[in-house]
Amino acid sequence: MRNILLHLRIPFSVFLLPVFLFALSQTNLSTNGATGRTWWAFALIHLLLYPASNAYNSYYDKDEGSIGMLEVPPPVSIGLLATAWALDIAAIIVAWWVGLGTSFILYLVIYGAISKAYSHPAIRLKKYPLLSWLVVGLFQGAFTYMATVQVISQAEVSSLFSLKNLLPPLICTSNLWAVYPLTQVYQHEEDARRGDLTYSRMVGIEGTFLNAAIFFALSFAGFLYYFLNFGSSNSLIALTLCMGPVLGYFGYWWIMVRQNVAAANFRHTMRMNVLASLGLNLFFGILCFSTF
Incomplete structure (x- = not known):
């Protein structure tokens, strides 16, 4: 059980919380039941959907070297795969129920x-470098942003396709296209x-x-x-500080x-991830507070 919990990498969800x-900071919360939907969406995405994806990826990768949040990954078992499926199904059932x-x-x-196609050996999007990079950025970024806005505000999907509503999810995707390859930079040998x-x-370490740098x-x-x-120039001051x-x-x-390629290692990668998530979470938290 302990190994399964470790492979869920629930704290890793903090890196995707921004x-x-x-999305929350740019969403109309005046609709009836928006607060409740916010909490349910948060829980289902970060405590069920993301951990299920992590578990599924860990089961098929069977990493022996460091992976996100696990410097020494424990062995995987069939129970980890069953847990991944159970979490995915539970998320769908709860979303329908509430x-x-x-x-x-x-x-x-x-x-x-998509997360299963990323790891499963029959498809394994992960082995297609450009496609996997595009897919991860789009689905963890723009797709999740727009799904969050829609579920909280209960807006019509068609209403989300305007410049004002499309630019934030594209920014999220750009951030992920910057950060995602950095999380792979120490895993080249494995x-x-x-x-x-x-x-x-x-693209190599330098690439x-x-x-x-380009996507940041x-x-x-x-x-x-x-x-x-579409907002306030004061937000740019907060962004710069954060x-x-x-x-x-x-x-x-x-x-x-x-100076030394060995510095492209797990610990520096995790420090970069932690700093980036803290900075963005703090900034968007400020935006949420000013909105409320």
């Missing part, structure tokens, strides 16, 4: 299917043993950092345009890696 908080709507249930089904050509392996820059350009046109240390550490780490 997408939910950004009345979160067909659109959100479809989101859970589609996200669960991925090579399994025959997985990940995006980070494809991974350059990719992150695009994200900040997106924030600049969005808040100047994310300045993150960008500072990223630059410091990149310099270290250029």
